[in-house]
Amino acid sequence: MGTTQAARGNGVAVADAPEPKYWHLRTVLVRALDSEFQAGEVLPNERDLSARFGVARATLRQALDQLELEGRLVRRRGIGTLVAAPRMGVPVAETAGRDSWRIVDAGYAPAPAAVATTLGIPADEPVHAVRRLRMMHGQAIGAETLYVPDAVVPHVPAIFAKSSIADSSRARSVLRQLQRLELDGESRTVELGVAEEEQARMLERPPGTPVLVLTTRYQAQGGTAAVAVSTYRADMCRLTFGASGVVDVTPAAPAAEVRTAS
Amino acid sequence: MGTTQAARGNGVAVADAPEPKYWHLRTVLVRALDSEFQAGEVLPNERDLSARFGVARATLRQALDQLELEGRLVRRRGIGTLVAAPRMGVPVAETAGRDSWRIVDAGYAPAPAAVATTLGIPADEPVHAVRRLRMMHGQAIGAETLYVPDAVVPHVPAIFAKSSIADSSRARSVLRQLQRLELDGESRTVELGVAEEEQARMLERPPGTPVLVLTTRYQAQGGTAAVAVSTYRADMCRLTFGASGVVDVTPAAPAAEVRTAS
DNA sequence: GAGTGGTCTAGACCACACG
DNA sequence: GTGTGGTCTAGACCACTCT
Numbered sequence A, B: 001m002g003t004t005q006a007a008r009g010n011g012v013a014v015a016d017a018p019e020p021k022y023w024h025l026r027t028v029l030v031r032a033l034d035s036e037f038q039a040g041e042v043l044p045n046e047r048d049l050s051a052r053f054g055v056a057r058a059t060l061r062q063a064l065d066q067l068e069l070e071g072r073l074v075r076r077r078g079i080g081t082l083v084a085a086p087r088m089g090v091p092v093a094e095t096a097g098r099d100s101w102r103i104v105d106a107g108y109a110p111a112p113a114a115v116a117t118t119l120g121i122p123a124d125e126p127v128h129a130v131r132r133l134r135m136m137h138g139q140a141i142g143a144e145t146l147y148v149p150d151a152v153v154p155h156v157p158a159i160f161a162k163s164s165i166a167d168s169s170r171a172r173s174v175l176r177q178l179q180r181l182e183l184d185g186e187s188r189t190v191e192l193g194v195a196e197e198e199q200a201r202m203l204e205r206p207p208g209t210p211v212l213v214l215t216t217r218y219q220a221q222g223g224t225a226a227v228a229v230s231t232y233r234a235d236m237c238r239l240t241f242g243a244s245g246v247v248d249v250t251p252a253a254p255a256a257e258v259r260t261a262s
Numbered sequence C: 001g002a003g004t005g006g007t008c009t010a011g012a013c014c015a016c017a018c019g
Numbered sequence D: 001g002t003g004t005g006g007t008c009t010a011g012a013c014c015a016c017t018c019t
Helices: A002-008 A021-036 A046-053 A057-069 A113-119 A168-180 A197-202 B002-008 B021-036 B046-053 B057-069 B113-119 B168-180 B197-203
Strands: A073-076 A080-083 A088-091 A101-110 A126-136 A139-148 A185-194 A210-220 A223-233 A237-241 B073-076 B080-083 B088-091 B101-110 B126-136 B139-149 B185-194 B210-220 B223-233 B237-241
Touching (some): A021 A057, A046 A057, A057 B185, A088 A139, A139 A197, A185 B057, A223 A237, B046 B057, B088 B126, B101 B168, B197 B223
Antiparallel strands (some): A185 A210, A185 B237, A210 A223, A237 B185, B101 B126, B139 B223
């Protein structure tokens, strides 16, 4: 047994706690990031780092994966691994600033089963689906699809209503009418997810990117008038709630360029 | 080039979209989970699965990693890979049910730098740190540390105040006084993190487990009276906000046992 | 002891960005 | 072309759980 422990020896291993190498590596790197690096700096490449720490590249990558999940690093294929800027505070206000959204388009098709259930409509009933991007500091940090049943926005022009073609005119029409609605309130949920193909494309990230999934139920007249499913880049965003008046929370970003190009 | 694509051939690869094998695998598995499996069922072991799909075990594991991050699978060393139950809705109410918390202990030491800044106190000033567990369905799904400056709870008995020994009597004393405070409101943030050693231990999970980090600032008299940092298991929790009255959101859990033992 | 997931290795090749 | 991160492989051994 003692032999086993020694043989495995990860350089710091003690018989007491067989800490995985990659986790120990992460700890070392965290300390280095905190003390010796500035946001935007480029780390040595993975092959050099793994050699320096005396581990296989795959093991080093496991540590980097953790740090990327925590938003401490940004890896760019063909470029290198950079130190990330602190996460942005993203307000999820009751009436979230509408100028921070960029409309993409809107379609008219059945919603996902879970959404249809929440809306209290048949699973095969088509609804308006407005897609838009949450912009911050000039870049897309979140993608949202807003599902609105026909009955809630009865005045969408028939030109749009009958067509399933996605366009932004329909989006504006739906949003306009939704804003006029008297809402009783909103309830929200947050959970962890991964970006599927469509969202990944909108966020300009590879599929599988971890995202914070924010689901908003807009209540009106005792029921749910609309549902919004927003996916925010988990590496870049810190969602902020109910900060009445407190809007910022975001450092003025001296090294904003780190996140500028995705 | 065409040769390259064919040689790489992942079984479904088309020249158009060089989709990674592990991502394609995930898609296949998601479909299988949706249609052929019940929560709590055990999947074939990794060696069998990788052979069946004709990939290396590491590649299969990459797909399973994704599914675990999404909360679709639970992997237990020595046991196998199980289909997870749907995530629990965890209310983050203004006055979150106090009986869903289990007090662990409380200490008296300087808070992390970021917390001290928020509280507007010197980084080296000791504060009360109450640690407790969020329980649901009989299991710990979140761990919280509540930081309260001395000035906010002046009536903590001197027996506790002078000692840095962690115990639950101090915790109760601090919580009691905090409840009597008149709060102007609370602001919250949610972001993705990974469980460090201490939290991991409290949650009975390995270090590096992804967690939703919920930071609550309790406002009083124009300032921040206290700060709570809660880490919830990202694989099991869906945080719910402002669901006035709507408390549940959690299925009655016919296969609750899936999550019973961590 | 047998079976499972977790860690680690060494090496190969691919996709992408840049000069 | 060169250098970077991303994917994939085949194999080994460890830690854990159950019988």
